[in-house]
Amino acid sequence: MASDSRMVALGFGKFARADRIFALERITGEERGDGRRTRVWIDGVTDPLIASRTEITILRDMGQESAVNAPELDEAMDLAARLAAAAEAGRVDLSDLGRRARRLLATTTPQEGRPRQPALR
Template sequence: MATDPHMVFLGFGKYARSDKIFALEPIRGEDRGEGRRTQVWVDGLGNPIIASRTERTILGDMGQERAAQSYLLDEALELAERLAKAAEAGRVDLGDLGRRARHLLEAATAAGAERPADPAESQPRLL
């Protein structure tokens, strides 16, 4: 169910009005990372805005809860992506990785794994 138009946070001080966003495109491959996760196409702009948040997170903020229900999957994928990059660079801290993985598992098994109102404030970064 859509909500009334409101501002949606895209990351790094970027916002767009929810009713003006018409497409979200995940950034893949080598172009993804370091604040580059999603291209956000906004009505009236010729080029997409580069968002540091995932498309599912943005969809949730837009009021599209059904499309954004799998925030835990996003977190798990982000953990896997960060682990792969850290392993390639030879900087894997297994103790820290274990703590973060345990936290993710606890969140997944918590009563229904409800999506918090603002995941950025209530969930620590995984890596």
């Protein structure tokens, strides 16, 4: 099997070779936010890098689509996290949240004659 040496963007100018990434961990709770989405463990690097991209997006870029089971769930979780953060900060943009929610719902509801589409980012 050939080695996959493509570069994967982790965000904020950070890149890693796909064949050197050996673990991804979603950051949750209060640690998540402000560009902190995923811990990325890379062979030869002692501490994980903090990526501003979700683990699902990184997996897709690595060519691991089969490992991604529910892109809609990731989008819904991101939407919920944004809403919670905006509500705490007292600045909820209902127009933007409504648009994102409609787009997410459209991707999870198959329309006649059209297969279900992946969530847009």
